[in-house]
Amino acid sequence: MAFVPHTRADVAAMLESIGVESIEALFEEIPAALRISALEGVPEALNEMQLARLMSARAQRDGRHLCFIGAGAYEHHIPAAVWALATRGEFYSAYTPYQAEASQGTLQLLYEYQTMMASLTAMEVSNASLYDGASALAEASLMAVRANRRSRSKRILVPCSVHPHYRRAAVAIAGNQGLAFEELPFADDTGCTPVAALQRYEREDITALVIAQPNVFGGLEDVDTLTDWAHARHALVVAVVNPVSLALLKPPGHWGAKGADIVVGEGQPLGIPLSSGGPYFGFMTTRLEHVRQMPGRIVGRTVDADGRAGFTLTLQAREQHIRRGKATSNICTNQGLMVTAATIHLSLMGAEGLRRTAAAAHARTRELVAALTSLPGVRRQFSGPVFHEDVIGLDVPVAPVLQALAERGIQGGWDLHRHYPQLGSALLVCATETKTAADITRYRDALADCLRATRTA
Amino acid sequence: MSIERDNRLEPLIFDYSVPGRGAEDQWPAPSGDAAVADLPAALCREQPPLLPAVSELETVRHFTRLSQLNFAIDTNFYPLGSCTMKYNPKACNQYAMLPEFLARHPLAPEAQGQGVLECLFELQEMLKAVTGMQAVSLTPMAGAQGEFAGVAMIRAYHRARGDLERNEIIVPETAHGTNPATATMCGWVVREVPVDAEGDVDVAALAAAVGPKTAGIMLTNPSTLGLFERRIEAVARIVHDAGGLLYYDGANLNAILGKVRPGDMGFDVVHVNLHKTFSTPHGGGGPGAGPVGVAARLAPFLPVPVVARRDDRYCWLTEDDLPQSIGRLSAFCGNVGVLLRAYIYMRMLGRDGMAKVGDYATLNANYLLARLTRAGFDAAYPRRRASHEFIITLKRQARDLGVSAMDVAKRLLDHGQHAPTTYFPLLVPECLLIEPTETESKAALDTFAVAMAQILAEAAQEPEHVTSAPHTMPVRRLDDVRAAKQLDLTWKPAP
Amino acid sequence: MSKVPSDLKYTRTHEWLRTLPDGSVEVGITDHAQHALGDLVFVEVPEAGRTVAQGEPFAVVESVKAASDVYAPVSGEVIAGNPALAGAPETLNTDPYGAGWLARLRVHTAPGALLSAAEYGRLTTEETD
Incomplete structure (x- = not known):
């Protein structure tokens, strides 16, 4: 099967109309020496019933577990309406809205999305999405180089407290264009970036400073001071934020005296399932003055020939299909359907629902950390304030503990050893509003067991 | 009020x-x-x-009401050239969205993800088989990111050999805009080569363009003109002899699925648009997925993570396992949910189904081309066989009747037909690039051909009705000059 | 037929150049260029004080369907970019040789080969064929 509807009579009539004897004759321009007879290595077809059985078995192997991992992807409640609407064929099977008159649904939705994201981050304009949070940081860095006309250095300061995967993606994606990412250390006691770390750059030409709020440890950076430091030296500020946190935390547009210049982040917490890492979506907002340097699609409201309001893609001259080698980015396909889901999710949440979600997630994490650190040999790694995620230190290696927890059906957090060996046995944990007091107790008791077993082993 | x-x-x-x-x-x-x-x-x-x-x-x-303002594959024929708007089977969505798959955290233990990893591993194997490549990474999140990965690997390959002189990427003038944009993102200088009157790459111009600075060439085959590049073996020889590598843009893989493989044509790197050939949904602009496949000599440079099988367990390979990797392109491991949909589609088609894809996509394109030619439209390349798509040019109608390709595109909307791709490739004036795909019936193609014939007749009798189209859509033609000059990008509450 | 004033010099890339009485020059894009681009929606002019080399991109003009770099027809220092264009890019469409000027430059070295009006006129006639 190939979802091909042709009958034999159809094929015969079509071949006759073309004037050839067989379908095979249509491939006469392909050099014979290159032709293959069969696709070795591809299995025989399954019908839908067989396929359903296969996939259900695979899913069951993965199972369901109690998850306390965050680290850039968060388990939040997703209303049933979100994906029931987003998977409607009219959204799901439409193309990019290039034919505006036949795509007003998608276009209006994107305009609503842009409005919501601009407001959430307290910036003036938003694009229609990038691939994910990490690649969005790379794009923001490239954009900062274009937007900061006073800087020639292409040097971007990135705190080590920014998610290590984000830092690696930024280097992989933007490094080929001569950008230099220079890492700033974090303070041992708070896990945050001290202003003292910036002193050696006092007199240097810096293009942009990246600030993650909260940072990878959940820690809250001194965003006002860092922002003002950067602006005093004509560097732009690239903010990396969790959109749910912005229901409670100061939006980047209000950081310091002037606010951040470019804001990016991972949109997954807004109604997107964890799904082993994707598809998610990256968001990006900025000031109006930088809009022509922003990558990705942008929707604008205008009028039609009768003067009625309508929506269309705009500022397309920035994009690859027009500017080709001089485009702001090579991005073409983005994460449209994820944005559809996020816009529906944000509508259902509203400001109050999002605030309750952020507050509940934060409260659950505090309860979790209190419960875990009540155990002997378990402590908070850092002392400063956090948002809905925290690092706990153990007095035994983390990896075997996590494995023992997993065997009990608990995914206990993210082992920081690989990326931050200087922290010793450190575990990043997160509880969202989806966790109950009983879940937290279950984790604490299991951890107590595992620690006892590890110490006696 | x-x-x-x-x-x-x-x-x-x-x-x-x-x-x-x-x-x-x-x-x-x-x-x-x-x-x-x-x-x-x-x-x-x-x-x-x-x-x-x-x-x-x-x-x-x-x-729901917003959704109803859209055209989509589920509601309308959508012959958008270069986009492969084929049916997105419902099973692909339903079984990729099983609760266990959706709930799994990307950093969860591999032992609690053997089901999804097995699917991804088998997807890598199937992509190797259909492209003729030796290794695959699934992480690129769209075609443009796959292109980026491919071209970055070419750069890493030359550098690893100490071959630092090479800084030019050759791109035919018909290439997608993403090709030169990607080359720029990788820090390359872009050099365009022309195509000849029959739509093939000008081999003499190519031979003159290559040299010790040539890093490689980016090619789509069949090309964006909807034509199979007949001298592909000569192109490969010229570029390889100059020390360059060949990059295959998989945008048009649907045309040749099961017929010929990029690896056999001499390509060293490919990316595949799963949202085209393997029918994952376009979603109103994404998400897509652009896995990359490579010949053995480029395997060490693949973007991470990559799925491997060790003994009977599946695991992710990271930077530690592939120290020469071009690195990470996403926070985690790409668009896994999209990859699962493509996996399901490929399993449902199987070996024989995939061979049918190239057959029927090509049959439908050539049939529609024959009907439109008979209805009075001009093929851009009348002496060539169409691949899975073809171009008609309205240069004559624009001159004689004052009706442009855009006008015809807009009038098609009134007939319930989504417009073909307009004004791409840039090389052909007043063009419509039409790709029906294999999942459309003869009846759907006939309806489209009749609509086109009616528009042509109308253009002769009542051209202003065509140039002012559409008339039945939620909005009439939009003022895009105003949209760009008086920017209104967010709603603001009344003060 | 697009307008090609006889008192100006031109480039193959569709810029024009006018020598002012004080020896400085005024530059812009030709009528042919504005017509090919269509309705302009955005113009970016260079800042005063910037030094540009002949052939270097020094301004950007953007319509709905295209964005193009404008290349400096001479080497020199920018005295002023046209401040009126930011709010009224359509001036480039309506008056490309007058109010639609892009920048004034102080010339450092004598410009390289520029085209006369007759030569530029022939070039654009060939292009439209």
């Missing part, structure tokens, strides 16, 4: 907003101020964000 409501339009979600309303059943219980008392006041938000306060039913109605 007007009592009548314009049923073609839908108000903004913000127009429904009433302070104090909300989909409260979806929210957690209030936590109280004490729950967030530890957050320093100086770091907290003062004004709530501008989000709508609407009920669940209002939300459902609003977005």
